Amino acid sequence: MTTGLHPLGGGGLRRPAVGWYSVPHRVPTSAGPRELGAGYPAARPRRLRRTPALRRLVAETRLSVDDLVAPLFVADGLDDPRPVPSMPGVVQHTVESLVVESKRLGSLGVPGIILFGLPRPEDKDATGSAALRPDGITQRALAAVRDAVGDSVVVMADCCLDEFTDHGHCGVVDQATGEVDNDATVDIYARLALTLADAGAQVIAPSGMMDGQVAAIRGALDAGGNGQTAILAYAAKYASALYGPFRDAAEVTIAEGGDRKGYQQDFRNRREALVEVALDVAEGADMVMVKPALAYLDVIADVRAAVEVPVAAYHVSGEYSMVKAAAANGWIDGPGVALEQLTAVKRAGADFILTYFAGEVAEVLGG
Numbered sequence: 001m002t003t004g005l006h007p008l009g010g011g012g013l014r015r016p017a018v019g020w021y022s023v024p025h026r027v028p029t030s031a032g033p034r035e036l037g038a039g040y041p042a043a044r045p046r047r048l049r050r051t052p053a054l055r056r057l058v059a060e061t062r063l064s065v066d067d068l069v070a071p072l073f074v075a076d077g078l079d080d081p082r083p084v085p086s087m088p089g090v091v092q093h094t095v096e097s098l099v100v101e102s103k104r105l106g107s108l109g110v111p112g113i114i115l116f117g118l119p120r121p122e123d124k125d126a127t128g129s130a131a132l133r134p135d136g137i138t139q140r141a142l143a144a145v146r147d148a149v150g151d152s153v154v155v156m157a158d159c160c161l162d163e164f165t166d167h168g169h170c171g172v173v174d175q176a177t178g179e180v181d182n183d184a185t186v187d188i189y190a191r192l193a194l195t196l197a198d199a200g201a202q203v204i205a206p207s208g209m210m211d212g213q214v215a216a217i218r219g220a221l222d223a224g225g226n227g228q229t230a231i232l233a234y235a236a237k238y239a240s241a242l243y244g245p246f247r248d249a250a251e252v253t254i255a256e257g258g259d260r261k262g263y264q265q266d267f268r269n270r271r272e273a274l275v276e277v278a279l280d281v282a283e284g285a286d287m288v289m290v291k292p293a294l295a296y297l298d299v300i301a302d303v304r305a306a307v308e309v310p311v312a313a314y315h316v317s318g319e320y321s322m323v324k325a326a327a328a329n330g331w332i333d334g335p336g337v338a339l340e341q342l343t344a345v346k347r348a349g350a351d352f353i354l355t356y357f358a359g360e361v362a363e364v365l366g367g
């Protein structure tokens with residue numbers, strides 16, 4: 001109902017900060033065609049868009065370097081960093097180049113990195129056993145990076161097995177059913193998490209989407225003297241075609257043309273994300289993640305409203321590569337689109353974002 005007192009009328013809308021006290025303008029006083037104008041000419045939202053300083057002042061969402069976590073790959077047996085063709089600007093690091101890059105990101109003000117270790121191809125097996133070696137590639141890399149950056153950058157470790165299994169699944173496969181065996185896999189994750197924490201990871205990020213993985217990892221960390229190591233749960237992780245370039249980067253091929261639909265979420269589902277998130281928080285997750293990001297802004301907003309813990313979003317490899325490819329063709333302004341996308345992820349409710357753009361965006365935004 002229009003009250004005549006202010007241009008946007010009643011109905012629970014907040015009183016706009018324009019001239020309500022003087023009512024100098026002609027305003028609609030009764031329901032009728034004039035209401036279609038919704039307050040014009042008194043209301044002129046363009047007033048707040050006139051200058052960069054005005055826009056800066058009233059911006060509802062701010063993307064800063066503090067919001068970024070950089071995913072980094074480190075491969076065993078490399079002499080030099082190896083570029084990932086489907087992810088321009090991303091490389092598989094040696095331990096040495098990883099240390100240099102971690103320090104560079106730290107000096108740019110990026111607060112976190114997440115490591116993915118890649119074994120030599122000949123070290124892959126059915127159970128991903130190379131992942132758990134105390135002197136394995138991820139563990140050596142974690143130790144070297146922590147040694148170099150100390151506490152100045154939050155060092156996270158992805159906790160999964162797909163890089164280390166010869167069949168490319170995120171866990172062990174039950175020979176009888178052909179399915180990934182949930183509970184056997186969770187036992188391995190718990191032991192893996194302990195080796196990662198012992199090597200220096202301050203945050204363990206289980207990405208396998210096995211039921212009960214957070215509780216098992218929390219239990220193992222606590223029992224193993226790592227009660228201060230945090231868990232960032234990939235809580236709502238969807239079976240997504242957007243992981244394609246990552247599998248290039250991580251040299252993961254799922255055997256027999258398989259997929260992860262038996263454990264990762266179905267992208268048709270929205271409410272199911274809240275089931276997953278609630279379970280992970282109850283199991284002891286310190287932070288939860290939605291992945292991928294852009295096609296799941298509704299899920300990010302839902303999760304943000306449902307929990308009090310920090311919510312992360314993973315802007316994944318395919319999201320990165322699409323921007324890079326279109327920009328390389330001159331079809332879009334790459335940095336502009338990257339900033340718009342990452343800001344949208346924050347606007348939807350993410351507290352921080354895992355993104356391959358972290359370094360580039362940090363250079364643009366300044367530390």
Ligand code: PBG
Pocket residue numbers: 158160161162163170207208242243244245246247260315316317318
């Ligand atoms: C599993 C894992 C994947 C990603 C992060 N952790 C791949 C998968 O689930 O198939 C994908 C990240 C990306 O696409 O950027 N270890």
